[in-house]
Amino acid sequence: MPLSRRNARRDHKFTAANLSAYLDGQLTSRQKQRVEEHLLACEPCRRDLAQLERTVALLRRAPMRPVPRSFALPASAQSKQAAYRRWNSAYGVLRTASVMVSLLLVLLFSGDALIGRWLAPAVPVSLHVEEVVLDREQAAEAPMLATAPAAAEAAREAVEAPQMEAPSEAPPPMALMAPAEVTAMVEREAPPESALAPGLGGGGEPAPQFKAAPPPVSVPQTSGARLGSAPTSVRRAADAATPGGVMMLQAPSPEQGIAESAEDGAPSPTAAELSALPQGITSTPWHTPTDTELAAKRALDTPMPDSAEATPLRHIERSPWWSIWRGIRLASGVFLGMLLMLVATLVLIGQKRRI
Amino acid sequence: MGMDENALIARAQEGDVDAFNRLVLAYQQLAYNVAYRVVGNPDSAADATQDAFLRAFRALSSFRGGSFKAWLLRIVTNCCYDQMRGRKRRPTTALDDILEDDEHNELLADASESPEDYVSRLDLDATIERALQSLPYDQRVIVIMSDIQGLSYEEISQTVSVSLGTVKSRLSRGRTKMRDYLLAHQELLPPRFRLGGE
Numbered sequence: 001m002p003l004s005r006r007n008a009r010r011d012h013k014f015t016a017a018n019l020s021a022y023l024d025g026q027l028t029s030r031q032k033q034r035v036e037e038h039l040l041a042c043e044p045c046r047r048d049l050a051q052l053e054r055t056v057a058l059l060r061r062a063p064m065r066p067v068p069r070s071f072a073l074p075a076s077a078q079s080k081q082a083a084y085r086r087w088n089s090a091y092g093v094l095r096t097a098s099v100m101v102s103l104l105l106v107l108l109f110s111g112d113a114l115i116g117r118w119l120a121p122a123v124p125v126s127l128h129v130e131e132v133v134l135d136r137e138q139a140a141e142a143p144m145l146a147t148a149p150a151a152a153e154a155a156r157e158a159v160e161a162p163q164m165e166a167p168s169e170a171p172p173p174m175a176l177m178a179p180a181e182v183t184a185m186v187e188r189e190a191p192p193e194s195a196l197a198p199g200l201g202g203g204g205e206p207a208p209q210f211k212a213a214p215p216p217v218s219v220p221q222t223s224g225a226r227l228g229s230a231p232t233s234v235r236r237a238a239d240a241a242t243p244g245g246v247m248m249l250q251a252p253s254p255e256q257g258i259a260e261s262a263e264d265g266a267p268s269p270t271a272a273e274l275s276a277l278p279q280g281i282t283s284t285p286w287h288t289p290t291d292t293e294l295a296a297k298r299a300l301d302t303p304m305p306d307s308a309e310a311t312p313l314r315h316i317e318r319s320p321w322w323s324i325w326r327g328i329r330l331a332s333g334v335f336l337g338m339l340l341m342l343v344a345t346l347v348l349i350g351q352k353r354r355i
Numbered sequence: 356m357g358m359d360e361n362a363l364i365a366r367a368q369e370g371d372v373d374a375f376n377r378l379v380l381a382y383q384q385l386a387y388n389v390a391y392r393v394v395g396n397p398d399s400a401a402d403a404t405q406d407a408f409l410r411a412f413r414a415l416s417s418f419r420g421g422s423f424k425a426w427l428l429r430i431v432t433n434c435c436y437d438q439m440r441g442r443k444r445r446p447t448t449a450l451d452d453i454l455e456d457d458e459h460n461e462l463l464a465d466a467s468e469s470p471e472d473y474v475s476r477l478d479l480d481a482t483i484e485r486a487l488q489s490l491p492y493d494q495r496v497i498v499i500m501s502d503i504q505g506l507s508y509e510e511i512s513q514t515v516s517v518s519l520g521t522v523k524s525r526l527s528r529g530r531t532k533m534r535d536y537l538l539a540h541q542e543l544l545p546p547r548f549r550l551g552g553e
Contacts, residue, residue, distance in 0.1 A: 020527035024501075026508060054550045055534040059502035061548075062483045063476055064384065065391050068401050071383045071408050072376040081370055084413035 011038040015045050019052055091349045098342045101335055108332040115325045360423060368415045375412050382424065383408070385504065386431045392499040393435040395488045403434040410434065425506075425513040432496055432514065439492070475545035482543040486536040494529030501526055 014031075015038045021027050022035050039046050360381075366374035386407060391400035407430045418426055468476075487495050496515060500506045506514065511522050534550065541549045 017527065020530050021523050024508070024526075026523060051534050051538065051550050052530060055530055055537060056502050058479070058537070058544075058548055058550075059483065059498065059533070060505075061479065062392075062503050063480055065388050065397075067383050067387045067404075068397060070380075071387070071405050072379050073372055073408060073412055075372055077375075077409065077412055078370050078372050080409070081413050081415070085416060088414075088416065 008038075008041075012042060012045065015039065015042070016048065019045070019049050023049075023052060023056065087349055091346065094342055094346050094349065098339060098346060101339045101342060105332065105335050105339060108328055108335060112325065112328045112332060115321060115328065119319075119321060119325060364415070364418065364423060367412065368418070372412070375415070378423075379408050382427055385424070386427065389428060389431055389499060389504060390435050392484070392487055392503060393432065393492075393496060394438055395484060399438045400435075403438045404431065406437075407431040407434040422510055422513060425510045428500070428506075428514045429516070436492070475548070478543065478545055479548055482537070482540065485540075485543070486533050489536050490529050490532055494525050494532065497522060497525045498529040498533065502530070 011034060015022075015035045018027060018031065018035060022032065027035065039049065360378070363374045363378050367378065383404065387400060387404045390403040390407070391397060394400050394403060407427070410433075411427055411430050414430075487499065490498065493515075497511055500511045500514060501508075508519055508522050511526075512519050515522070517525075537544060537550055544550075
């Protein structure tokens, strides 16, 4: 479309939309000039303007209707004005109170969030600690595994667990007395060929990742959820090995595991092997301590109270910050209720003072 | 009213009913006519007007200066809106009300006016009322304020609590609709008031 036609169309639209303002002198000088230039060239717009002028003129001729009666107020209106003034001032007070309560609520919620966050890291411990306490009680009945063969058995099971197809028990975290002993035990008792992933060297070869002596990794007690998913014998072994202290895990570093797997050219475990794994155990060519295990270990490092009833949860409850937090939550609820009542009252009073 | 008005308002704010009634006397015809044009019914308009003056007296303490007319008309339009909501029907008998209202007929009559002129004015009034009632509420109020009552854009903006731009656009659309209605019903207009062909 040629530019001139496009401009003409724009001017036409602009003029049609601004005829009323043009009539009332509400356009700027530039706008007024644009409209007048277009009117010179556009017959329909001139006709529209003329009709609009007559419409406005007609409306201005509309007769004024006389009042049917006097609308003067009776003397009793004075008391109503006084009552309205009281409602008005009550409204103002309530409105101010609502604002203040709202601000207080914001402060309380902020304090609640901050203190709750500060207390929060200790809270998950309680969930696992109670379970571990129960496990400890069970473990106290089990025979103590103080010998290397028993430790090696547990170690072998732990090694086999991540890769094997269907072990009868879930692989436990290894409870080792010493890295060298475990290594020796594992090498003597090589895992079954079919049960081992190729990454371990397959065919009865000892798991290469145990040849090295990576730094021991502690399994904290708070892996109670994980321990809970492990077979009872494993848990007993784990707990018995270190009845009151820290369990030590011997595990290869990920880099060693990768390197050794790469050397062996081992393929990944098959789907059948994966599906045969116990619940909760991830399939990896090596067993790497996870964040949960590390966290559990850290919690285990925390000395347990002598009494079985005194749990860390109760330690938290006795903390003064816990009381403050609970107080803040209670106050938040109270203030929220107050705010709701204030808002409801404001709405009611607002109806009465509406003009 | 100027200084007089400010003094009356000040006394009325302290509870002087007589001072306020003097203001009522000055503004009641304006208030009633706006109410009548908005609701389209004389009885509802009277109720809305009385209610508006009652509310205005009660809430006079909230008037902080400026245009008392705009402040008062704002209350009037609010009361009209409440009336219309309460009635829940559009006035379809405005013309009948006009023709049957003896008081209206008596007061509209002018000694120097010929019967033909009188009938013409009657027809014009009825047609204008019908045309106004065909507009949406927001546009109707602004057309009434501007073209029937002669308020400026600024006063309308204060009365209806909208921006100047909104006043312009609503007025433009309202006038366009009025023009279209009157063009479509030219037979209802006296010949000398007709808008002409399309």
